Amino acid sequence: xxxxxxxxxxxxxxxxxxxxxxxxxxxxxxxxxxxxxxxxxxxxxxxxxxxxxxxxxxxxxxxxxxxxxxxxxxxxxxxxxxxxxxxxxxxxxxxxxxxxxxxxxxxxxxxxxxxxxxxxxxxxxxxxxxxxxxxxxxxxxxxxxxxxxxxxxxxxxxxxxxxxxxxxxxxxxxxxxxxxxxxxxxxxxxxxxxxxxxxxxxxxxxxxxxxxxxxxxxxxxxxxxxxxxxxxxxxxxxxxxxxxxxxxxxxxxxxxxxxxxxxxxxxxxxxxxxxxxxxxxxxxxxxxxxxxxxxxxxxxxxxxxxxxxxxxxxxxxxxxxxxxxxxxxxxxxxxxxxxxxxxxxxxxxxxxxxxxxxxxxxxxxxxxxxxxxxxxxxxxxxxxx
RNA sequence: GUACUGUUGUUG
Numbered sequence: 001x002x003x004x005x006x007x008x009x010x011x012x013x014x015x016x017x018x019x020x021x022x023x024x025x026x027x028x029x030x031x032x033x034x035x036x037x038x039x040x041x042x043x044x045x046x047x048x049x050x051x052x053x054x055x056x057x058x059x060x061x062x063x064x065x066x067x068x069x070x071x072x073x074x075x076x077x078x079x080x081x082x083x084x085x086x087x088x089x090x091x092x093x094x095x096x097x098x099x100x101x102x103x104x105x106x107x108x109x110x111x112x113x114x115x116x117x118x119x120x121x122x123x124x125x126x127x128x129x130x131x132x133x134x135x136x137x138x139x140x141x142x143x144x145x146x147x148x149x150x151x152x153x154x155x156x157x158x159x160x161x162x163x164x165x166x167x168x169x170x171x172x173x174x175x176x177x178x179x180x181x182x183x184x185x186x187x188x189x190x191x192x193x194x195x196x197x198x199x200x201x202x203x204x205x206x207x208x209x210x211x212x213x214x215x216x217x218x219x220x221x222x223x224x225x226x227x228x229x230x231x232x233x234x235x236x237x238x239x240x241x242x243x244x245x246x247x248x249x250x251x252x253x254x255x256x257x258x259x260x261x262x263x264x265x266x267x268x269x270x271x272x273x274x275x276x277x278x279x280x281x282x283x284x285x286x287x288x289x290x291x292x293x294x295x296x297x298x299x300x301x302x303x304x305x306x307x308x309x310x311x312x313x314x315x316x317x318x319x320x321x322x323x324x325x326x327x328x329x330x331x332x333x334x335x336x337x338x339x340x341x342x343x344x345x346x347x348x349x350x351x352x353x354x355x356x357x358x359x360x361x362x363x364x365x366x367x368x369x370x371x372x373x374x375x376x377x378x379x380x381x382x383x384x385x
Numbered sequence: 386g387u388a389c390u391g392u393u394g395u396u397g
Contacts, residue, residue: 005387040388075389082390110390145391180392187393215393222394250394257395285395320396352397359397 001027005037012045020045036062040073047080052089055080071097071105078108082115090115106137110146117150125150139167141174145181152185160185176207183213187220195220211237211245218248222255227264230255246277253283257290262299265290281312285321292325300325316342320352327360335360351382 004027011020024042027034039062047055059077062069074097081090094112097104104112109132116125129147132139144167151160164182168174179202186194195217202209214237221230234252237244249272256265265287269279284307291300304314304322319342326335339357342349354377361370378384 002387009387037387044388070388072389077389079390105389107390112390114391140391142391147391149392175391177392182392184392212393217393219394245393247394254395280395282395287395289395315395317396322396324397350396355397 001032001035001038004032005035005041008038008045009041012041012048015045015049017045017049017051034062034065036067036070036073039067039069040076043073043076043080047076047083050084052080052084052086071102071108074102075105075107075111078111078115082111082118085118087115087119087121103136106132106140106143109135109137110140110142113143113150114146117146117153120154122150122154122156139172141167141172141178144172144174145178148178148181148185152181152188157185157189174205176202176210176213179205179207180210180212180216184216187216190220190224192217192221209240209242211242211248214242215245215247215251218255219251222251222258225259227252227255227259227261244275246272246280249275249277250280250283250286254286254289257286258293260290260293262287262290262294262296279310279312281307281315281318284312285315285317288318288321292321297325297329314342314347316347316350316353319347320350320356323353323360324356327356327363330360330363332360332364349377349380349382351377351385354382 004023007023008020008027011017011023020042024034024038027038039058042058043055046058055077059069059073062073074093078090078093081087081093090112094104094108097108109128113125113128116122116128125147129139129143132143144163148160148164151163160182164178167178179198183195183198186198199209199213202213214233218230218233221227221233230252234244234248237248249268253265253268253272256262256268269283269287272279284303288300288303291297291303300322304318307314307318319338323335323338326332326338335357339349339353342353354373358370358373361373
């Protein structure tokens with residue numbers, strides 16, 4: 001049974017759900033009783049793939065077989081709910097496990113906190129955070145990164161900073177992830193002085209800033225239209241012995257692109273190819289954006305073709321970007337063709353797709369058509385925001 | 386003998 005469990009875990013981990021299922025059936029066929037680990041791995045496998053329904057079914061099956069789920073299995077299911085943003089289901093499960101007399105672990109609390117934060121309920125998250133110690137769960141470094149990250153994403157920079165200080169002063173064993181979480185928060189405010197101060201502190205504490213640390217700073221600079229400063233950080237990164245990764249290049253390309261420097265963006269693409277990295281759809285999307293910013297619409301479309309030949313399929317972002325470009329130049333015929341093309345290719349338009357199309361059409365004063373699209377958008381189940 | 390959680394990148 002142990003061997004089967006290991007195999008199921010492996011297949012789940014690598015996303016080969018059919019094989020995991022096959023192994024599960026084979027195991028039962030051999031007359032071996034699945035245990036809580038077996039079911040836990042299955043919940044995890046399907047949960048990771050976002051298949052909540054099935055994950056939940058395995059959890060229930062486990063009970064029907066007379067097995068009692070333990071805390072890690074509860075955590076696995078709860079984390080599945082978190083990943084797909086089903087806060088209510090997560091809260092319900094938490095209430096249930098307590099009612100059944102289980103003691104949540106720190107992990108349970110961490111998942112709960114993250115669920116609340118991702119749903120924007122930062123206030124509630126803080127309350128839970130304040131209560132967890134009384135429930136026998138001492139916050140750990142995961143707890144703090146989750147909270148700092150949540151507060152930061154909610155724009156509550158000072159609170160995030162305060163929580164971080166509390167953690168450091170309170171003697172919690174910190175790691176680089178907790179520092180990076182705060183770094184992201186500070187970087188987004190554009191206050192580089194604070195960012196570099198934190199970088200110093202990171203080193204002083206004996207950590208080496210990693211690619212995520214540097215990428216975070218580069219991204220912040222790029223977003224404030226300082227591609228050269230971002231490039232400088234790239235240099236520092238290399239100097240300090242930290243190897244740039246695919247994301248570093250994507251960020252750098254995006255920095256140049258949003259600044260409108262298509263030439264530099266392209267040059268960076270060449271550099272990343274030289275370094276042996278394989279560009280992604282995201283990479284091309286940034287480049288296309290850059291060409292659009294630079295007014296090089298034909299070049300943008302050339303790249304649109306090129307990306308395909310390099311094995312990067314355009315996605316909804318690519319199409320949105322191109323349609324917006326065309327709409328803003330009044331080329332609505334072409335934009336409409338692209339819109340049709342994306343649907344034909346099975347790329348589901350999202351809220352942004354409809355928004356840019358409606359926007360383009362509205363420039364043409366074709367309000368009836370715009371209204372029709374608006375209706376279609378709702379009919380397609382697209383959120384109207 | 387086996388498990389669960391946190392940090393960075395692309396579009397309106």
